[in-house]
Amino acid sequence: xxxxxxxxxxxxxxxxxxxxxxxxxxxxxxxxxxxxxxxxxxxxxxxxxxxxxxxxxxxxxxxxxxxxxxxxxxxxxxxxxxxxxxxxxxxxxxxxxxxxxxxxxxxxxxxxxxxxxxxxxxxxxxxxxxxxxxxxxxxxxxxxxxxxxxxxxxxxxxxxxxxxxxxxxxxxxxxxxxxxxxxxxxxxxxxxxxxxxxxxxxxxxxxxxxxxxxxxxxxxxxxxxxxxxxxxxxxxxxxxxxxxxxxxxxxxxxxxxxxxxxxxxxxxxxxxxxxxxxxxxxxxxxxxxxxxxxxxxxxxxxxxxxxxxxxxxxx
Amino acid sequence: xxxxxxxxxxxxxxxxxxxxxxxxxxxxxxxxxxxxxxxxxxxxxxxxxxxxxxxxxxxxxxxxxxxxxxxxxxxxxxxxxxxxxxxxxxxxxxxxxxxxxxxxxxxxxxxxxxxxxxxxxxxxxxxxxxxxxxxxxxxxxxxxxxxxxxxxxxxxxxxxxxxxxxxxxxxxxxxxxxxxxxxxxxxxxxxxxxxxxxxxxxxxxxxxxxxxxxxxxxxxxxxxxxxxxxxxxxxxxxxxxxxxxxxxxxxxxxxxxxxxxxxxxxxxxxxxxxxxxxxxxxxxxxxxxxxxxxxxxxxxxxxxxxxxxxxxxxxxxxxxxxxxxxxxxxxxxxxxxxxxxxxxxxxxxxxxxxxxxxxxxxxxxxxxxxxxxxxxxxxxxxxxxxxxxxxxxxxxxxxxxxxxxxxxxxxxxxxxxxxxxxxxxxxxxxxxxxxxxxxxxxxxxxxxxxxxxxxxxxxxxxxxxxxxxxxxxxxxxxxxxxxxxxxxxxxxxxxxxxxxxxxxxxxxxxxxxxxxxxxxxxxxxx
Numbered sequence: 091x092x093x094x095x096x097x098x099x100x101x102x103x104x105x106x107x108x109x110x111x112x113x114x115x116x117x118x119x120x121x122x123x124x125x126x127x128x129x130x131x132x133x134x135x136x137x138x139x140x141x142x143x144x145x146x147x148x149x150x151x152x153x154x155x156x157x158x159x160x161x162x163x164x165x166x167x168x169x170x171x172x173x174x175x176x177x178x179x180x181x182x183x184x185x186x187x188x189x190x191x192x193x194x195x196x197x198x199x200x201x202x203x204x205x206x207x208x209x210x211x212x213x214x215x216x217x218x219x220x221x222x223x224x225x226x227x228x229x230x231x232x233x234x235x236x237x238x239x240x241x242x243x244x245x246x247x248x249x250x251x252x253x254x255x256x257x258x259x260x261x262x263x264x265x266x267x268x269x270x271x272x273x274x275x276x277x278x279x280x281x282x283x284x285x286x287x288x289x290x291x292x293x294x295x296x297x298x299x300x301x302x303x304x305x306x307x308x309x310x311x312x313x314x315x316x317x318x319x320x321x322x323x324x325x326x327x328x329x330x331x332x333x334x335x336x337x338x339x340x341x342x343x344x345x346x347x348x349x350x351x352x353x354x355x356x357x358x359x360x361x362x363x364x365x366x367x368x369x370x371x372x373x374x375x376x377x378x379x380x381x382x383x384x385x386x387x388x389x390x391x392x393x394x395x396x397x398x399x400x401x402x403x404x405x
Numbered sequence: 406x407x408x409x410x411x412x413x414x415x416x417x418x419x420x421x422x423x424x425x426x427x428x429x430x431x432x433x434x435x436x437x438x439x440x441x442x443x444x445x446x447x448x449x450x451x452x453x454x455x456x457x458x459x460x461x462x463x464x465x466x467x468x469x470x471x472x473x474x475x476x477x478x479x480x481x482x483x484x485x486x487x488x489x490x491x492x493x494x495x496x497x498x499x500x501x502x503x504x505x506x507x508x509x510x511x512x513x514x515x516x517x518x519x520x521x522x523x524x525x526x527x528x529x530x531x532x533x534x535x536x537x538x539x540x541x542x543x544x545x546x547x548x549x550x551x552x553x554x555x556x557x558x559x560x561x562x563x564x565x566x567x568x569x570x571x572x573x574x575x576x577x578x579x580x581x582x583x584x585x586x587x588x589x590x591x592x593x594x595x596x597x598x599x600x601x602x603x604x605x606x607x608x609x610x611x612x613x614x615x616x617x618x619x620x621x622x623x624x625x626x627x628x629x630x631x632x633x634x635x636x637x638x639x640x641x642x643x644x645x646x647x648x649x650x651x652x653x654x655x656x657x658x659x660x661x662x663x664x665x666x667x668x669x670x671x672x673x674x675x676x677x678x679x680x681x682x683x684x685x686x687x688x689x690x691x692x693x694x695x696x697x698x699x700x701x702x703x704x705x706x707x708x709x710x711x712x713x714x715x716x717x718x719x720x721x722x723x724x725x726x727x728x729x730x731x732x733x734x735x736x737x738x739x740x741x742x743x744x745x746x747x748x749x750x751x752x753x754x755x756x757x758x759x760x761x762x763x764x765x766x767x768x769x770x771x772x773x774x775x776x777x778x779x780x781x782x783x784x785x786x787x788x789x790x791x792x793x794x795x796x797x798x799x800x801x802x803x804x805x806x807x808x809x810x811x812x813x814x815x816x817x818x819x820x821x822x823x824x825x826x827x828x829x830x831x832x833x834x835x836x837x838x839x840x841x842x843x844x845x846x847x848x849x850x851x852x853x854x855x856x857x858x859x860x861x862x863x864x865x866x867x868x869x870x871x872x873x874x875x876x877x878x879x880x881x882x883x884x885x886x887x888x889x890x891x892x893x894x895x896x897x898x899x900x901x902x903x904x905x906x907x908x909x910x911x912x913x914x915x916x917x918x919x920x921x922x923x924x925x926x927x928x929x930x931x
Contacts, residue, residue, distance in 0.1 A: 172862065172905065175827045205906045206825050259906075 120270060120288055123151075123364065123381065123398065125310050125327075127255075127292045130168045130179030130199045133266050134215030135255040137177035138201030143170035144405040153394045160187045168199070176202045179217075194222040199251075210256055217251040249273050249285070262298045267291055289313040304333035306350070314357065327354030327362070345369045351379075361386050366398070375402040426612075427456055430463040433623065437669040438632070438725075439716075440657055441677055444472070445632025447661070452622045455485065455615040464625070467607040468661035469494050472628040475677075478611060481622030488612040492627075495608050507595055514591050521584045528577045535570050539563070606662070631661040634672050636774030637733070638790060642745075642761065642803045644781060645845040649761050649801075651739040653771065656731035657723070664726045670719040670734060674772055715770055739769060745803075746848035749811045751837055757809030757849075758802055766792075766799035780804045808843040809888075811851065827906055828864075834899040841888040851884040855900050862907075868899040 120132065130137050147166040153159060164183035171177060179199035186192045201215035250272045257264035270288035294308035308329045315322045331350025351365035366379030382395040433451035440446075453462060471492055478490055609625065634655045641650035655672050659665055717736045725732050742764065747757035759780065769792075776790040778801075785804030792799070813835065820830040839849060857880040858865045867875075873882040888894055 172907070175905070204825055204827055208829075208906070212825075 120286075120312075120314075125290055125292065125312065127261075127264055127266055127294060127308065130166050131181055131197045131217050131219075132251060132270060132290060133253045133255060133268055133292065134179065134199035134217040134251060135201045135203075135213035135253040135266065137168045137179040137199050137215060138170060138175060138203040138213045139177065139261070140170055140172065141261060142168040142177055142179070143172075144168075146403045146405055147401065149398065149400040151396050151398045153396045155394050158188065158394065160185065162186070164195075166197075175204065176200065192224050194224075196220045196222075209258070211259060211261075213253075213255040213257070215253045215255075219249055219251065221247045223247075253290075262295060264295070265291070265293045286317055287315045289315070304335070306331045310352075310354070323357035323359075325354060325356050325358070327352050331368075343371050343373070345371050348375075355386065356383065359386060360384060360392055361389075364398075373404050375400075377401070426459045426461055428461045428463060429453060429455075430465055432466045433464045433625070435663070435665055435668050437671070438665050439671045439673055440632055440634045440655075441673050441675055442635065443633045444628055444630045444677060445659070445661070446475075446626055446628050446677065447632075447663075447665070448624065448626040450622065450624045452481075452620055455613065455619060455621050457615055457617045459488070460613050460615060462611045462613065462623070464609045464611070464623075465495065465606060466663065467609060467627075468629050468631065468663045469605050469607040470629045470631045470661055471607055471609075472630060475628035476609060476625060477627065478609075478623065478625040480613070481624075482615075482619060484616050484619075485621050486614040488614055489610075490612075491610045493608055493610065494605050496605055510591050510595050514588055514595075517584050517588050517591070521581060521588070524577050524581045524584065528574065528581065531570055531574045531577065535567075535574070538566060538570075628677060629661045631727075632657075632659050634658070634734075635731075636736075636772055638771070638774055638776040639779065640761075640776050640790075640801055640803065641779040642759065642781065645745050645843075645847070648740040649743040649763060651741055653717075653736040653738065655717075655734045655736050657725055657734050658729055658731050659725040659727045660729040662727050664724070666724050667722045668724070670723050670725075672717040672719065672734070672736060673714065674716075675714045715772070741766075743801075744848075746850055747806070747809045748802075748850045748852065749809065749839060750852045751811035751813040752853060754805065755810050755812060756805040756807050757811070759804055759806050759809075760850075761801045761803055763799045763801065765797060767797050776801075778803055780806070806843075809839070809841055809847065809849070811837055811839045813837050813853075828903040829906060831902045831904075832899065833901075834897070837896045838893060839888060839896075840893045841890060844890050846887060846889050849884075849886055849888050849894070851886075851896065853882045855880045855882060856902060858902070862905050864903040866901045866903070868901075870898050872896075873898070 125132055127133060128136055128139075128141060130142065136142055145166075145168050149162075149164050151162040153161075162183070162185045164181060166179060166181035168177060168179035177200070179197070179201075181195075181197040181199070183195040183197070184192065185195070197217050197219050199215060199217040201213055203211055203213040206212050251268060251270045252272060253266055253268040255264060255266035268288070268290040270290060271285045272287070290310070290312040292308060292310050294306065296307040296309075297303075297305045306329070310327045310329060311325065313322050313324050329350070329352040331348055334347040334349065346369070348368040348370055349366070350368065351363070353364075354362050356362040360383040362381070362383050364379055364381040366377050368375055368377040370376070377398070377400040379398040379400070380395065381398065383392045384390060385392050431451060431453060433449035435447055436450045437448035438445055439448070447468070449464065449467075451464070455462075476490060476492055478487060480487065609627075611623075613621075615621065634657045637654045637656050639650075639652035639654065641652070643650065657670070657672075719734055719736065721735070723732070723734055743761040744764070746760050746762065748760050749757050771792040773790060773792050775787055777787045778785040780803055788802065790801065814837075816834045818832045820826060820828075835853065837851065837853065839851060841847060841849075855867075856865065857878070870882060872886075873884050875882055882898070884896060886894060
């Protein structure tokens with residue numbers, strides 16, 4: 091009976107997370123937006139890279155809706171230790187789902203790199219995620235469950251992400267594979283309880299094929315497998331960005347502009363658009379984005395649109 | 406001031422009472438020269454019979470390069486009072502002591518120039534004649550033709566005359582060129598013999614007051630910058646167990662314009678050219694900034710000498726002509742106890758460098774100079790010897806010796822073909838064999854150099870260097886050991902450079918940044 095109850099609660103969480111466009115909720119249910127080659131949580135292998143050394147990132151996403159409003163905020167910090175070819179990352183995410191409840195998600199990432207045949211840089215990484223979920227009574231009866239079922243509580247609150255990345259020396263070309271929401275071996279789906287599994291692949295940067303240094307073109311694809319139904323859906327995205335400066339010069343302290351965006355089929359049902367405008371210099375990148383979905387058949391807007399604000403700063 | 410006024414009054418009085426001021430012109434003899442490193446103090450002596458009263462003595466034939474305010478005059482008689490001393494250059498008078506060779510050469514040049522002038526005249530004449538003869542060389546007239554015989558005659562005449570004139574022109578031109586070359590050579594020879602271009606002389610005029618007629622000995626000295634000396638040493642090694650022979654000589658030059666004939670010499674390390682001023686310590690910076698200029702073809706260099714001034718009296722008399730050429734003067738010789746060892750740097754040279762370690766060195770007090778090294782009678786070469794030994798033991802290099810040899814073998818390997826790894830690893834194994842083919846036991850100092858690793862990312866690991874002294878900053882490995890006659894020693898060690906494969910810096914050519922190579926010159930057959 092209790093197992094049943096947990097399963098229902100989890101489904102509800104997953105449903106809320108998926109219904110809210112929500113998208114960038116980094117809890118157990120991922121959507122497209124957090125997926126990126128340089129993301130310490132979904133691609134922990136990349137913390138073992140100088141690109142991620144002393145890197146601080148903050149982000150905020152909001153749908154500004156009064157009826158089903160939600161907001162999502164998070165910070166990440168990563169450091170690379172070149173002497174041991176390893177890096178670590180630490181992230182804290184907070185999702186406020188209005189009346190339903192809120193999540194606090196803490197992520198600890200570790201990555202290690204090595205070199206194959208003097209050319210291919212191989213990186214392996216893992217993220218440990220610890221979650222604290224608070225549900226409002228009447229909406230999610232989650233806290234009641236975790237009080238009485240310590241094993242299930244552990245399974246619900248702890249899981250891991252794994253990734254493997256292969257790249258050239260300066261990451262001009264890369265491919266990464268991630269496996270997200272892996273449960274620990276000692277608490278498998280015995281309780282019929284788990285979050286969706288994700289198989290993620292990032293490939294880039296295609297613009298290097300054309301020697302375009304100030305533009306990026308990447309492909310991201312992921313398969314989401316429901317733990318409860320076993321049903322899998324596939325999503326594909328193309329991500330593009332371009333610097334707006336005219337002349338070739340080194341990045342300095344002066345801010346410059348960049349535009350970019352993503353377009354893709356989310357779970358083969360909706361077309362997802364996420365354009366953004368960014369300002370950057372050699373130390374920081376400030377991004378303002380907008381995300382909306384339309385039905386692929388009748389092009390009607392689905393979900394509520396969100397706006398995103400992000401800041402990356404190299405300390 | 407009072408005594409000066411009184412003396413002047415007395416002089417005037419005696420002058421009036423005892424008649425006219427008498428001028429005595431004479432030439433004094435140089436009896437001693439104190440030579441400093443970049444100047445010389447010339448001592449003169451002369452006995453003069455002075456009449457009673459006021460006299461003016463003119464010492465002529467002196468160098469025109471007298472340093473102002475350095476003239477110092479004394480008399481043998483305390484009764485004779487020196488009233489005034491002045492120094493002047495006499496432009497009307499040439500130096501008497503002209504070099505005979507120069508005179509002969511100058512005469513030859515004059516004669517040759519005369520001959521050259523005559524040749525030029527002849528050459529001009531020939532050219533003019535050729536011009537006139539062959540200006541409008543048509544044969545015959547307008548009214549009648551020219552016979553074949555006449556043409557033949559004219560042709561013969563022209564060809565013969567043309568040949569004669571051309572030959573003469575050629576000969577004259579050849580002679581002219583030869584003479585011009587010869588004049589040039591003679592002029593060069595004159596400039597070689599005499600670098601001193603100044604022909605004037607200087608005079609010192611002394612006004613003295615003598616109470617009675619008497620013979621008075623005058624001695625005076627002054628400083629000139631046209632002289633100097635530099636040390637030069639001979640270092641002689643006569644085999645292990647024998648003392649080192651160290652011969653101290655000085656290269657002395659004189660370009661004062663006056664020869665120093667058969668004079669006593671004292672060498673000094675003082676610097677008296679500051680003149681008649683109280684000495685003071687100036688800052689080191691000022692000292693370093695002061696640059697010496699070349700004087701009359703002699704170039705100078707700055708060397709560090711001890712604070713204490715050394716003076717060396719030369720036993721024998723020497724003659725130093727005023728030709729700006731260095732003349733060797735024997736100063737002293739020493740026999741010094743020394744410990745010998747061999748320095749081996751097989752990466753640079755397979756042969757052993759014989760080194761002498763001379764203890765208690767600083768007692769000798771020598772200044773740095775060029776040293777000629779002789780090894781068992783063979784001249785090995787010369788070097789500039791810094792004579793200051795920090796720990797009182799001077800280490801002198803005595804040349805290479807092929808009796809002590811070292812051979813080095815180096816094997817390098819890399820991990821470039823490794824499948825996986827975060828480091829580029831470069832391994833080297835070095836084997837050095839040292840052999841002693843002498844009949845003596847020697848201490849050996851063996852040096853080798855390993856790469857110097859900068860930064861904390863690259864790593865350098867050693868194997869088998871426990872017996873060596875490692876200088877991390879210079880990357881030097883030093884082994885000290887003793888080698889008996891006929892014995893061989895083998896040193897095998899290795900090192901490994903680990904350079905991380907970085908994310909940004911290209912690691913393809915990492916080795917060149919750490920390894921040290923030497924440059925040699927070889928022919929290129931392109």
